[in-house]
Amino acid sequence: MTSTVGIAALAAMLVFAVAAVGLRDMIRVVSALALSSLALAAFLFVEGMAYAAVFEATVAGGLVSILFLLVISMTDDDHVGYVRGRTAVLAGGAGAVFLAALGLAWQGLSTITLAESTAATEPFVEWFWAAHPLDVLLVTVLVFVGVLAISRLTTPLAPPESERAPGEASEAAESGAVETEEIA
Amino acid sequence: MTASPLAVGPLGVLLVGVLLTYVVAAAPDQETVAGWVASLVCVVAFATTAVLATGSLPRTASVLGSEGAVVVTHLGVLVAGIATFVGALVCVASVRFLDAGQETYYPLVVALVAGVVGIGFAADMFTLYLSFELLAVASYALVPFRLGRERAVAAGTRYLIMNVVGSVLAIVGISLVYAQSGGVLAFDALGPALVAAEGQLVDPLAVAVLLLVVGFGVKAAIVPLHAWLPDAYTEAPAAVSALLAGVATPAALVAIVKCLAVFPGSIPSGLLLVGFGVVTMTVGNLLALRQRELKRLLAYSSIPHIGYIVVGLGVGLYGGGVLAFDGAFFHILANALMKGGAFLAVGAILYRLRRADPDNPGTMDSLAGVGYRMPIAAGALVVGVLALAGVPPLAGFWGKLFIVVASAEVAGTAGIVLALVVVANSFLSLGYYLPLLRSLFASGDESLATLGPSPRAIAVPLVAVTTLTIVVGLVPMSGFEIVHPAAEAMADALTGVGS
Known part of the structure; x- marks a missing residue:
């Protein structure tokens, strides 16, 4: 039978997951996803799936989600300044999730039977x-x-043609691979 | 169950292949070599799968001393065969088209294929989930691979957010199963364990079914969880779209059916899938009717095909009939060929159109005459589109036929109505496929006089996949022999858990 703590964690996970889909603010989306992953890890841990909790907290949910959203948002010019302005908040949240995940992992790997x-x-x-x-x-x-x-997602983009020095061609153009991105 | 070290072969080759491909690609100016290495990795994995398919199944293998970590079933062989074949074609098609500095492309493609193969061979739900995550993480970077395009990044972001939430729901469903089964997650032991738990706690199992369908259903793009699909397929490179539409999305459906097959028959998982399937194919077709942009049209038209497969799986789970699974699995096989070919053909066409005119919108109106200038790509697109519409005797016809017959057989009047809905949807799809074909062969635009032929690197995979689409259609027994053992095994598994 699911315990009260488990139900609370599950409810928190669902609330944060729904919020992540509904929110438009990227920073809040990142935070909601991180908290949802953490709540899920807590639920799995309480329910006895300690190894799934460890994976969820450390890999699947926490860090990967946060990092992906961070880098994707930073590739969009509209978001660069926005993200930069809240880096401290984001880094703090990510750090808290990571530390909690580590604690959970330590607990799971050392004491649980x-x-x-x-x-x-x-x-x-x-x-x-x-x-x-x-x-x-x-x-x-x-x-x-x-x-x-x-x-890949953090690869610096080549400057637009208008910003290149006169006569400077992109590597792709020099190799004859112009407009190849339609296929790969 | 036979033990054989070969059983770990396809997945092992691909997991090692991820690292190997990256090592090669990371060397300066070795993108082309990396492409061939990635193709070779997929071919070796395909060959190993083919060898496994010729022996007795299921087979198991120990991994690092752990017995039964991988179980090669008929369904696993089918999924692995399709994934490695399409993966090899996509790698070959991409070889000439990667710019410098894109060394992560091939390792990500191989990782995606490895994730799909892992889903097929997973012996328990948690391994299946991890394989699903491998597929997902690779695709998170492949969808927005064209980072210079703002719309691609936006599509990638939406894809990521929806799929992460889907993954979260799926693992919650798995944890509920774990709790109710008393700590059992292995597919071969789950059926009896859940039947034993059924008398006392049916509701948590029903919730688990719903969470698994919704969780994996996001990746499968079942309506109403499909919002990510049109933008993702449209903005991803064509080769990636081919991989996603032909392999990754159907793999999510395989994940669903593998999980649902272990639940007791009293939980109406089959009916749930039939309901989702009907909505998916109908809404998908109606949305596709409004599209004018070539690649977006193909993206939307992928949704009804997911619906057909879901209906087939649902009817199979509901009635336990082999024929419905035959239809669903045949359509998964045909879908890989049809969608793979169609997206590659569209990629070749857009590549040439935008070399001629960078501002070409890629709409149906801008395709006039392309059919005469690019006969291979246009021919592949024609065959792919006709097959997708279910025109006999192409590959897309037979799966739908099996699904229609199975639907009519399984549930009296309701089944006949369901069969008619499938048929009506198939006709509805002609409403957007035929204008596309007409555009391809309309009177040529003067500005397209300089349009080059299909690039040779992509022509070879196009010819291969188009030939197979025709052969599987003309000789349906060839496809039927591939999918029938998987369908039979699935029906037997259902009988075992009392469906």
Whole structure:
């Protein structure tokens, strides 16, 4: 049976998730998503899915969402100044989420024994590695892909043609790859 | 269940391939080589999948000492085969079109394909969720890959926000399943575990079904969760749109059906899907009728095809009939070919049109005469569009036919009405596909006299995918033999949990 804490966490998660979709302010969207992920991680933790909570808090929900939204918003000229003006708020929120996630991970990996564990006395961490190696591998690749994605989204754009020095051509134009972006 | 190290092959090749492709692409001026490496990775994964398909299934393999981490089923083989095949075509089609500094493109494409294959081979719900996240994270960067376009960034942002929320709902659904099953998430053990829990706590399971459908349904673009799709498909590079429409979106439907198949028959998950499917195909068709821009039209026209598949899966889950699953899986196979080919063809056409005139709007009116100047791309688009409309004997006809017959068989008058709705929607789609074909072969505009032919790099994948669309249509048994074992296994699995 779901506990009161679990229900509260679930309700908070749903409220923040709905808010994330409805809000227009990018900073608030980022904050709502981060809080939603944190509430979800708390729910999973309370319900006994400690390993899912760890993944959710550290990778899937928290950092990846925040970083993606941050870099995407910064690529839009309209948002650059806006984001810059609230960097402290954003960094503080992200830091809080990250610290909470780390705390949760520490708690989950060091003290929890689960019904799923083969022996009640078996340390969670040992059971975890033995039972979920593919999941660990997938999360490792997921983090790597996340880094690649962020790297792509933060790639500096070539200046518009009007801002180039006279006679200066883009690398793409020189290589004959003009207007290739329709395909790839 | 047979144990075989080969079972981990396709997923292993792709996961290693992500790193390998990046290492090659990161070297200066090696984008082309990286493209070929990525293609090779997909081809090797496809070949391994094909070898697995010829043996006895299901097969399992241990990963780093853990038994049963991967289970290769008929459905998994089908999904992996489609994903790796389309992935290889997309990599080949992209080889000549990447600028310097885009070294992340191919690793992201391979990661997306790996995520889809992971969904197919996942032995439990949590591994399926992680594979789904891998697919999602890769696509978060691929959708707004054209960072210079403001509309692409906006589309990417909307796509990200909606899909993150969808992922959150899906994991909540999985956690409810975990709580109700007593800590079981493995697909082969979940059915009995949930039946045992059914007598006491049906409602949480019904909530879990709803959360899983909505959570994964966002990525599948089931109406009303489809808002991200038109902009994302339109603004993404054509090769990425082909991958998303042909592989990623149907993979979300596979994730849904894999999860729902383990629930007790008393939970009306089949009816829920049928309802979503009818709304999805009807709304999708009506929205597509209003589109004049070529790529946006194709994007909108993807929505009804999701609807057809959802109806097929829903009828299968409701009635447990093999024929409905045959139809749904056949349409997933056909959809990969049709949509993959159509988006690549549109990419080739827009590429040439905008080289000739950078301000070309890409609307149907601006296509007049393209059919004569670019016969390969236009031919591929014609075949793809006719197949999408369900014109016999092309690939898109048979899946719809199976779905219609299965719908009529399973539920009396209501089933016949459902079948008629599917047929009516198929005819409705002609309302936007036929004007597109007419535009392609209308009297040529003088300004298009200098339009070049289809780029050779993209012509090869176009010919391959178009040929397959025709062959699978003319010889439907070839496709049926691929999808039927998966449909049969799915129906058997439902019988096992008392549907």
